[in-house]
Amino acid sequence: MKVKKFLTSNVCRVTADCPLNAICEPRSGWDGQCVCRDGYFMKPSGKTRHCIQIADYGELCYMDQQCEFRLGLYAECRNGQCACKSNAHYIVNENACFKSSKIGDYCRLTSNCAVDLTTCVKGECRCPLNYHSNWEKNRCLKNVELNETCYNHEECVAENSICYQTCKCRTSHVMSQDGKQCLPLANSLYQKCQEDSQCSQVAYTYCGSNQTCICLSDHHDINSVRISDDSYNDDRQLNVQLSLNFFQRCHVTVRLNEVCEDDLNCVIAHSSCINRRCQCDDGFSEFRGKFCSNADRVQISLFIALVLSFTRLL
Numbered sequence: 001m002k003v004k005k006f007l008t009s010n011v012c013r014v015t016a017d018c019p020l021n022a023i024c025e026p027r028s029g030w031d032g033q034c035v036c037r038d039g040y041f042m043k044p045s046g047k048t049r050h051c052i053q054i055a056d057y058g059e060l061c062y063m064d065q066q067c068e069f070r071l072g073l074y075a076e077c078r079n080g081q082c083a084c085k086s087n088a089h090y091i092v093n094e095n096a097c098f099k100s101s102k103i104g105d106y107c108r109l110t111s112n113c114a115v116d117l118t119t120c121v122k123g124e125c126r127c128p129l130n131y132h133s134n135w136e137k138n139r140c141l142k143n144v145e146l147n148e149t150c151y152n153h154e155e156c157v158a159e160n161s162i163c164y165q166t167c168k169c170r171t172s173h174v175m176s177q178d179g180k181q182c183l184p185l186a187n188s189l190y191q192k193c194q195e196d197s198q199c200s201q202v203a204y205t206y207c208g209s210n211q212t213c214i215c216l217s218d219h220h221d222i223n224s225v226r227i228s229d230d231s232y233n234d235d236r237q238l239n240v241q242l243s244l245n246f247f248q249r250c251h252v253t254v255r256l257n258e259v260c261e262d263d264l265n266c267v268i269a270h271s272s273c274i275n276r277r278c279q280c281d282d283g284f285s286e287f288r289g290k291f292c293s294n295a296d297r298v299q300i301s302l303f304i305a306l307v308l309s310f311t312r313l314l
Helices: 063-069 235-239 295-313
Strands: 007-012 021-028 032-036 038-045 048-053 075-078 081-084 088-091 098-100 119-121 124-126 131-134 140-141 161-164 166-169 173-175 183-184 205-207 213-215 219-221 250-252 270-273 277-279 283-289 291-295
Touching: 032 038, 038 063, 048 063, 063 081, 063 098, 081 088, 119 161, 166 173, 213 219, 277 283
Parallel strands: none
Antiparallel strands: 007 032, 021 032, 038 048, 075 081, 088 098, 119 124, 131 140, 161 166, 173 183, 205 213, 219 250, 270 277, 283 291
């Protein structure tokens, strides 16, 4: 490779006519031209020019230009030695200083990426496949999935997971069926969910089609619609869950004359748990074994039914 010559603009006939660290190089005609020796560069100083020694990384220096010549603009002379600036790093193979970029930072070249294993991909320093960044973005850690052996929390790649010899979900979360995610546990009815396991802390619930924790089909919450003679349609009404109260529990659904533990079991309007069975409250009468109706309304209904029956016989 041809070495660049740095002319001092001094006309000479012999080397003694040239500045320090320069030699007289013959030209056409009688006179020659002073040029800096190999390993030196020319630096003007007023009307004169000097040949200054080029310095490599770690070598002695007294001005920044000595280091910048080979190491680049991110080099400087610090404490009498060539080093990279505080925002740069040295790459041996390149023999140069490059501006440092952490994981996720902008980069022009892979040489900008100061973290081991990182490369510049689409203008961003990234860890290789199956690795991820630590919290400080200065190390690439190998991905450790749920239930795999780990040594610190940062290795666990699943969000909301921590290391207890193996990567496990935090106590506020539960592992998904595919073993890849930690899903948040619900702590009350009608909270969002993706899988039934998220509803495990709320008794007698599962993850419904609307992706919220709802009561099992044979249970109800205290604010669900209670079945009365006005709302009665058929047994499917017992499965309706319409509560907007986020702090209720699910209770076993008990119909009239079935065994109960407390009043909350009795789903039929105007019924209570009496002698361990759901029965109509005072002032209400059982009608068709399906709901409790005001006694006067039952008598009127029976009277109308008798009249209609008698009319048909005529």
